[in-house]
Amino acid sequence: MNYSCLIVDDNEIERDAIEMYLRKVNQLDxxxxxxxxxxxxxxxxxxxxxxxxxxxxxxxxxxxxxLKSIKSPPVFIFITSFTEYAAxxxxxxxxxxxxxxxxxxxxxxxxxxAIEYLDLKKKVSLNSNPPPAEDTDDHFFIKETKxxxxxxxxxxxxxxxxxxFSKIYTANDKHVTLVNLKSLERQLPAFFIRVHKQYIIxxxxxxxxxxxxxxxxxxxxxxxxxxxxxxxxxxxANKTISRxxx
Numbered sequence: 584m585n586y587s588c589l590i591v592d593d594n595e596i597e598r599d600a601i602e603m604y605l606r607k608v609n610q611l612d613x614x615x616x617x618x619x620x621x622x623x624x625x626x627x628x629x630x631x632x633x634x635x636x637x638x639x640x641x642x643x644x645x646x647x648x649x650l651k652s653i654k655s656p657p658v659f660i661f662i663t664s665f666t667e668y669a670a671x672x673x674x675x676x677x678x679x680x681x682x683x684x685x686x687x688x689x690x691x692x693x694x695x696x697a698i699e700y701l702d703l704k705k706k707v708s709l710n711s712n713p714p715p716a717e718d719t720d721d722h723f724f725i726k727e728t729k730x731x732x733x734x735x736x737x738x739x740x741x742x743x744x745x746x747x748f749s750k751i752y753t754a755n756d757k758h759v760t761l762v763n764l765k766s767l768e769r770q771l772p773a774f775f776i777r778v779h780k781q782y783i784i785x786x787x788x789x790x791x792x793x794x795x796x797x798x799x800x801x802x803x804x805x806x807x808x809x810x811x812x813x814x815x816x817x818x819x820a821n822k823t824i825s826r827x828x829x
Contacts, residue, residue: 585609586633586701590616591623591649592662593641597683601636601662604687608694620644624652632657634697636690639663639672650675658697658746670808673780678746700745703728703759723770725751725760732758736772740788740799744781754801778807778815786818 588611592598595618602616614630617623621644623637637646639661644652647668650659661672662681669680678700679693706728722735734751743750744764751758760767768777774786778797782805791798792815797807807815 584702584705585612586698587612587614587631588634588636589614589623589626589632589657590636591618591620591641591646592638593619594638597638597662597685601685601690604685604690605636605694607687608691610698611694620646620649623649627653627657633701634658634660634694636660636662636693639668640665647671647675650677658700660693660697670780676746696745699759700748703745703748725758725762727758727760734758736774737785737787739775739785740801740803741785741805742767742775742783743805752803776811776815776818778805778811780808782806789819792816792819 588605590598590601590605590613592601598616598618602613605611605613611634614632615623615626617626620637620641623635624644626632627635635657637649637659639646640663646661646663650656659675659677660679660681661668661677662683662685664683666682672680678697681689681693721737722733724731724733734753738753740752740754742752742764745759747763749760749762749764749767751760764781764783768775768783771783775783776786777783784797784799784805788799789797790800792807792812795806796804797815798804
């Protein structure tokens, strides 16, 4: 199934590049390309749009202002040069945040995530209240569209936010559960930690921690925010081998 999308950016060169890349994504139908937030707000008021790819820093009406102005907003993916907007954008429930220059690979990844999210919304009722994960010694149950699935805590590598849903990654599979990341975080054991607005990792699956990323087992990589990185380092400090003077 195809989904309608809207592009908003006040920079003509970047706007044209985003449009060129998104036209390569078969499941997207570009309904309008706008040069500012006010123009985009008018389109959104008169036409159903599924996904908005929007710049943030724009005159008159910013991308965040545009999102806040919509009572029932579509999926928002922000594209900006300013990384400091990341935390606020996720607090507004933006599905993804892309730092300029937006490459085709990065836009494709965000588009795929949005399409998967919208496909899931069609399969389940967002007004339902799925039961919480059942906490036991070594495993828990999640509710997927196909039913309930048992997972071992130790098999979980990381969990990614999908808006109202969460995607749980193991070595050989991935599962989408009908529970958001915030709810999952409250129910997981202490060796799971939030490292980014969109990611929770299993501490026991860490291979390497760099300044901006965490490399996990089975060649998985997730971003880490500056604040969360400090908390993570403190959590693993007592497991770090150091050389002491005799």
